[in-house]
Amino acid sequence: MDPREEAKRQKELLLQTAGILPTELVVAQGEELFNRKGPSGKTMAECDFGLGKGVLEGAAARLPRYFLDTNRVEDLDSRILTCMTRVQGFKPEQIKRSEVVAIAFYIASKSTGHRIQVRLLFPEERELYALGEKLFYARTGARDVGCATCHVTYVGRRAGVLPYADVLGKDKSWTHWPAYRYSNDQIWTMQDRIRACYGNIAHPQPALYSQPILALELFLAYHANGALVEEWPAFVR
Amino acid sequence: MRKVLVALFALGLAFALAQRYFAEEELKRVAAGGKAYAEVFANQRPDQALCSLHRNRLPADLLPQFLEEQRALIKYPASGKLMGDWRKGGAIFNNLQKANCFSCHFGSPVHLGGDVGPSLEKYGLKRGQSEAVQRYTYEVIYNSWAYFPCTVMYRFGAQGLLTPEEIADVVAYLLDPESDFNTKPAVGSR
Numbered sequence A: 001m002d003p004r005e006e007a008k009r010q011k012e013l014l015l016q017t018a019g020i021l022p023t024e025l026v027v028a029q030g031e032e033l034f035n036r037k038g039p040s041g042k043t044m045a046e047c048d049f050g051l052g053k054g055v056l057e058g059a060a061a062r063l064p065r066y067f068l069d070t071n072r073v074e075d076l077d078s079r080i081l082t083c084m085t086r087v088q089g090f091k092p093e094q095i096k097r098s099e100v101v102a103i104a105f106y107i108a109s110k111s112t113g114h115r116i117q118v119r120l121l122f123p124e125e126r127e128l129y130a131l132g133e134k135l136f137y138a139r140t141g142a143r144d145v146g147c148a149t150c151h152v153t154y155v156g157r158r159a160g161v162l163p164y165a166d167v168l169g170k171d172k173s174w175t176h177w178p179a180y181r182y183s184n185d186q187i188w189t190m191q192d193r194i195r196a197c198y199g200n201i202a203h204p205q206p207a208l209y210s211q212p213i214l215a216l217e218l219f220l221a222y223h224a225n226g227a228l229v230e231e232w233p234a235f236v237r
Numbered sequence B: 001m002r003k004v005l006v007a008l009f010a011l012g013l014a015f016a017l018a019q020r021y022f023a024e025e026e027l028k029r030v031a032a033g034g035k036a037y038a039e040v041f042a043n044q045r046p047d048q049a050l051c052s053l054h055r056n057r058l059p060a061d062l063l064p065q066f067l068e069e070q071r072a073l074i075k076y077p078a079s080g081k082l083m084g085d086w087r088k089g090g091a092i093f094n095n096l097q098k099a100n101c102f103s104c105h106f107g108s109p110v111h112l113g114g115d116v117g118p119s120l121e122k123y124g125l126k127r128g129q130s131e132a133v134q135r136y137t138y139e140v141i142y143n144s145w146a147y148f149p150c151t152v153m154y155r156f157g158a159q160g161l162l163t164p165e166e167i168a169d170v171v172a173y174l175l176d177p178e179s180d181f182n183t184k185p186a187v188g189s190r
Helices: A003-018 A020-032 A076-086 A097-109 A125-135 A148-153 A189-200 A211-223 B001-020 B022-029 B035-042 B046-053 B062-072 B087-092 B123-127 B131-142 B164-173
Strands: A064-065 A072-074 A177-179 A186-188 A234-236
Touching: A003 A234, A020 A177, A064 A125, A072 A076, A072 A125, A072 A211, A076 A097, A097 A186, A125 A148, A125 A211, A125 B022, A177 B164, A186 A189, A189 A211, A211 B001, A211 B022, B062 B123, B087 B164, B123 B164, B131 B164
Parallel strands: A177 A234
Antiparallel strands: A064 A072, A177 A186
């Protein structure tokens, strides 16, 4: 069975039995966290996710992008971290990954129905994109692995349960994350997904929020430009 | 004389640069990913760099030297025997953590195989056990890039993932007519 059809079926099944989807629960939790006041007394509505202070509608579909205030390219996860530390006054060590993911689910939900619009305007965006492209095609490690070797050369072929997705082409994999993975009951953003890809092929994983992850994300997002976000957070196998 | 030296130096430099895939600046950014992650990229081998640079399709003029270098990496068991113990080979073939052969190749009687690589169903029955077949099978497993430059298949021997003796065991698992691989039906076969 086509994995996408299977996911749809599982989603229906879960909705019938539980009455609510795990994605909806996480989004609700994320909304609460978004409106929670930080040590500075501010909520996350005081933060700019790229379209102006507190504007969430369509914001996630335009990430990653360069932000002048941090002089960095940030994706949704990193921008949430920036908001919590710089605006809300949390200390970095106070921030739980599970909270960042829940907030990412909530903010991403405001981009359902939007199209991916990522640009390479600032030099930093162009440099990170170029690095992402190189990382994507790199062969490294004891297993000579690299993303493209399977996700370009062997698209549609199977090693294990699922066929390799055409992540740069028709599958528009960028639009599948953040997502709930029903097969493993996991709540993941693309950062987690990329780390798991490396882990699956016994390659050391890049740290969360690190430049190589952002570089790969910008590369993937740019290739998905114009693609419709059918549903964020998504529901995948 | 001086011109020749300069030209030689430039040629050498061009060659050295051609072997690099990541620039220093890029490796600095990659380093932000953590020590273990960064090391893998900093230690990228020249052959890996070539495959990366050419996106797994080497230009024809690079092939002869590349193949020769890959062939030179192949070592054989001290005993000289290319077929070892098929039972041990089966344990290696069918272990996800070890060689993970079944994930890409169809034919295992233990696990449903994938289709990234060619089907190996009844490999030994179809090909026989001649010295040439043994050698070919051993060498492809030891260093797939000596036959298929830049292929996805791990270079088990050349990268130290399996010892020569373990590779000989896998060769036996595939070739020995008594092996489960050749006597039992492959999972998923019709």
